Amino acid sequence: MRLAKYLAQCGIGSRREACRLIEGGRITLNGRIAHHTDPIRLDGSLNCLDGIELDGTPITKAETLAYWIFNKAVGTDCRLQEQDKTSLIHLLPKAPRLYPIGRLDKDSRGLLLLTNDGELTHKLMHPSFAHSKTYHVRLDRPFADDFVEQMASGVSYKDLKTLPCQARRLSSDSFEIVLTQGLNRQIRRMSKALGYRVIDLERIAIMTLNLRELALGELQEGQMRPLTPQEITALKTALAIV
Numbered sequence: 001m002r003l004a005k006y007l008a009q010c011g012i013g014s015r016r017e018a019c020r021l022i023e024g025g026r027i028t029l030n031g032r033i034a035h036h037t038d039p040i041r042l043d044g045s046l047n048c049l050d051g052i053e054l055d056g057t058p059i060t061k062a063e064t065l066a067y068w069i070f071n072k073a074v075g076t077d078c079r080l081q082e083q084d085k086t087s088l089i090h091l092l093p094k095a096p097r098l099y100p101i102g103r104l105d106k107d108s109r110g111l112l113l114l115t116n117d118g119e120l121t122h123k124l125m126h127p128s129f130a131h132s133k134t135y136h137v138r139l140d141r142p143f144a145d146d147f148v149e150q151m152a153s154g155v156s157y158k159d160l161k162t163l164p165c166q167a168r169r170l171s172s173d174s175f176e177i178v179l180t181q182g183l184n185r186q187i188r189r190m191s192k193a194l195g196y197r198v199i200d201l202e203r204i205a206i207m208t209l210n211l212r213e214l215a216l217g218e219l220q221e222g223q224m225r226p227l228t229p230q231e232i233t234a235l236k237t238a239l240a241i242v
Contacts (some may be wrong), residue, residue, distance in 0.1 A: 003029065004047065006040045008118015010059050011097045015122045021054065028053045043242050066096035067232050068114040069209060069216060070224035078103035078112070088112075091224070100207075101125060102133070105185055109221060110135070110203035123239045124206070130180040131239070134205035137187055140197040141173040150194055151177060157193040162186060174200075208234045 007018035007027070021027050029036040030051050041049040052059045072078070072088075080089040080101050086106070092098050098114040100122050115121065120187065124131055152167040166178040177187060188198045204211045209231065211217060219225065227235070 001040045001042060002036075003027070003034055003038045003040055003052075004036065005118060005143050007052075007059070008121065009065075011116035012054065012059070013118070014101075014125065015100060015118045016125070018118065026055050028056075034223065039049065064096065065117045066098060066115060067120075067227040067235075068093075068098055069219065069227055069231075070100075070112040071211060071216075071219045072104055072109050072112050073221040074107055074109045076222075077106045082092055082112075091222075102182060102204055103194075108201040108203065110201075111206055111209060111216075112203075113209065114205055114224065120236070120239065120241060123241060127182065130240075131207055132178050132205075133182075133203060133207075134176065134178045134179055134210075135187060136170065136174065136176055136204055137191070137198055137201045138174040138200040140173075140193060140199050143175075143196060145169070147194055147196070148175055151175070151190060152218050155190040155193050157189050162190055176180075208238050 004015050004022060004145055007021065007093055008014075012021070014017060016157040020080040024035055024124070025033050028051075029038050034052070043049055057171075061136070070091075072086075075086055076088055076091070077084055077086045078088050080099060081087045082089060088100060092114070097116055099116065101113045101115060101124050104110060104112060113124070123129055148167045148169050154162045154164050156162075160183075162183065163181050165180065166175050170176055179186065183189075187201060191198050208215065209227075215228070215231075
């Protein structure tokens with residue numbers, strides 16, 4: 001197993017975060033600074049046979065994988081910063097250790113997936129997999145039908161053009177959009193480029209998980225719970241994770 005993948009399975013963060021730790025020289029393997037290409041030896045029970053340390057602290061075993069769902073309220077910051085009183089970190093359980101897959105900005109609300117599964121995080125976040133996330137958006141004023149068509153075909157702002165996506169009208173001033181891209185504040189910047197301001201943005205679905213369905217619909221803003229075995233299986237099946 002590659003080192004970054006093993007570190008992610010140990011719950012220290014996503015595979016990308018594990019790569020940053022390796023690049024920063026903070027991971028040692030059998031007494032030396034580790035490299036990305038280093039393989040990890042595992043026994044038949046998937047116990048690590050190598051000595052791995054993070055900042056001098058041994059990493060002894062992979063954590064039990066956990067998957068939680070969180071209905072984020074406006075005002076909660078997804079950055080896990082202890083010094084920030086609005087940070088999500090103050091709402092997370094002490095155990096298992098969880099981190100969010102993808103952020104919602106502080107002014108947005110809705111569905112967050114929390115986990116310590118680095119492989120699932122990689123499959124959901126890497127742009128090459130193009131997995132869907134669905135949002136309901138309300139603007140500062142009513143819009144014409146060509147607005148939805150422009151959002152769906154891709155919008156230019158700064159030095160880029162967003163990928164084509166699905167969009168449909170919900171009301172005179174609100175719409176649904178399904179993205180496979182994950183650009184920073186993408187929907188807000190797309191709307192602004194077309195002359196509108198987002199006043200409410202809610203993520204209602206990530207792949208098979210949907211806040212509008214019965215089981216998740218019972219989750220009030222600010223609440224979280226573990227996913228059921230059935231929900232985990234459906235999500236991993238959709239992501240082609242065995």
